[in-house]
Amino acid sequence: MFNRLWLLFAQVVTIFLAAFFIIATLKPSWLTDAQMSSMVQGVTLKEGSYDSAVTNPGSYHDAVKKSMPAVVNIFTSKVSAKPKTRKGNGGNSADPLFKFFFGDQPPDFEPSSSLGSGVLVSPEGIILTNHHVISDADEIDVALADGRKFKAKIIGSDPETDIAVLKIDAKQLPPPITLGKIDSAHVGDVVLAIGNPFGVGQTVTSGIISALGRDHVGINTFENFIQTDAAINPGNSGGALVDTRGNLIGINTAIYSNNGGSMGIGFAIPINLAKQVMESILSNGSVTRGWIGVEPQNLNKELLESLGLPTNTVGVLLSGVLEGGPAARGGVVPGDVLIAVNGDSCKDVRQLLNQIAQIEPGNEANLKVLRKGKELSLKVQTGKRPKPKTMN
Template sequence: MLKRLWLLFAQIVTLLLAILFILSTFKPNWLDGIGFNGVSSITINESSIDPSTPNPGSHHEAVKRSMPAVVNIFTSKNVVKQKRNKKDSNSSQSNDPWFQFFFGDQAPNKEEESSSLGSGVIVSAEGLILTNHHVIEGADQIEVALADGRKTKATVIGSDPDTDIAVLRINIPNLPKPITFAKIESVKVGDIVLAIGNPFGVGQTVTSGIVSALGRDHLGINTFENFIQTDAAINPGNSGGALVDTRGHLIGINTAIYSRSGGSMGIGFAIPISTAKEVLEAITKNGGVTRGWIGVEPQNINQELADTLKIKPEGVLIIGTLQNGPADRAGIKPGDVLKKIDGKPVKDITQLLNKISAVSPGQKIKAEISRKGKDLEIEIQVGKRPGPKRQK
């Protein structure tokens, strides 16, 4: 009996499924009222706002104005791999008996190509690009990729390692509109800023943050430091890229980050546009940057050093002078404390560097020093600051 009932149930279900199949095939409109859980249709609220209307708080317009002027920079250089001693080598090839038979205990020199990437900003209709010195340092070839995908070779017009600024030039038709420079006086702590560059080589990227601080120095990054600090994400590959305000105007050149991992930790630094502009103008007009120099080795005076030497914690201690340099010829001696330049106090090494570098070579300055407790005024004829030694 149970078997007959089960057979009857199976036949009824089969018949119903067959009827449903026939209706769905030939009369689907008869099934319009039937849906999952009884829901035949759903209603979705879609925005009626014109898609071309910017979202509230969006920085799209600033990005739209500035991003075309930001370029990606690819550099390469040929590096000669130095001979390595067998004992210092972990290479399985160098331990091969046949390899040692032909080459001995040392591997032959081998030329390899080393490549790196960075960013830059088009700043003039003549194709001038601002970037970092460390992005193009030692490069044999420099290639620039524009935001529209075009690529071209670039030449170095000039470079200033002391501020980490370099100027490149490209020659390509239909250049994007150069970026607009902001007035550095308009930049305030707390302002929203955007960092544009090519982090990790993934392609042109925009990150946002605020101006965390101004005038950052004593970081040991450059000789002359006056950084804008920001928490906008700056990563490897962003170097030389643009830091812009919400108008899309250039306020700085991204240059360095504080990081323990190699990635952004919310502390990035940009060279202010005022410094970059000065270097740009000096390089394009004179071929390089000329700064004043007096040839001294200074040391900051902290309270401990002041107590040891029994002097006041003011000025800068001169611990050495270059023989026959400007300071040496003027009579400055090791142990002197340089307190003022042309009547203006000198608080630390950074301030001393900035004051001296701003003086044109050949001009004379009055230095107020303290020697063995006595104040003296010495006139120094400023010389030209020598360029950094090039690594061979």
């Protein structure tokens, strides 16, 4: 009797093991599902309680909700493409370059169409964007956040600050963006970049202000950039840089990149400069700046030694003076070292350009120069700065 029971038990175990082996080989999910079912029995989940009308702590939703409707997409087109001349970077294509983050462009031809961004700043349909977004465009289309599209016309642009002003004729426009004050911006403040990168649609990224008053970058003639690490990419040009209140503090312009994408160093034109240029364009159709007709050069140790000047001399060497120009008529000669303009010291070429540009043409500039080691005071009546030459 015992032998029969043992034989029966052995047969049952053998059949069970054979069935387990077959299931494990052919249908392993059956065993997994069964195990998971046994594991989750009796588990209690707790869900949070939310009020959809209340934003999450630390959220920038309110700032985005306030400013995003005023950010527009700009589509430009040309009748035909033509070969494009590119500036080199010293022969090393791996070197990081300052790039305008405009729409994707073929390497050897100007595009027949491109994409950028802009900011609606007034209920009359005035839009701020970058000069390089609309330069040489045959047609400009503006798409609002609600999907409506309109033809835009250029009121004016300023290539030396890379600001352009457009206008669209449309009814029931979204609320224009609120202009902020650059004095309220500080290094370390959180900022939001809004635009249309790579044409994927309106996008918001966040970062901090990395620096203020950044110049000597080599992008524009007149520079006073906000530097930020907010991710900005091709298509963001002309878009908004806003603070956490949703107020416009800058127009995104360029990035420092060796691959065309964001590397955490971006530049925006501060709103005070953009507003100044816009108001001048709206009033006069262009920007008028002072000019004296000199060829300035930054001082270095070798130049100071050759001029016989102390090594701590601060100023700008005027290596060339335009014959018959404002400076020449005021008594400036080549070789003079300009050390002050209207009582303010002149440290380098970039500062000199800004100082003279801010003087209305026709007004007098008091220049203090060093000539053969002696200090002289000269009065120069400024002229109107010529328009920059366009590159073909």
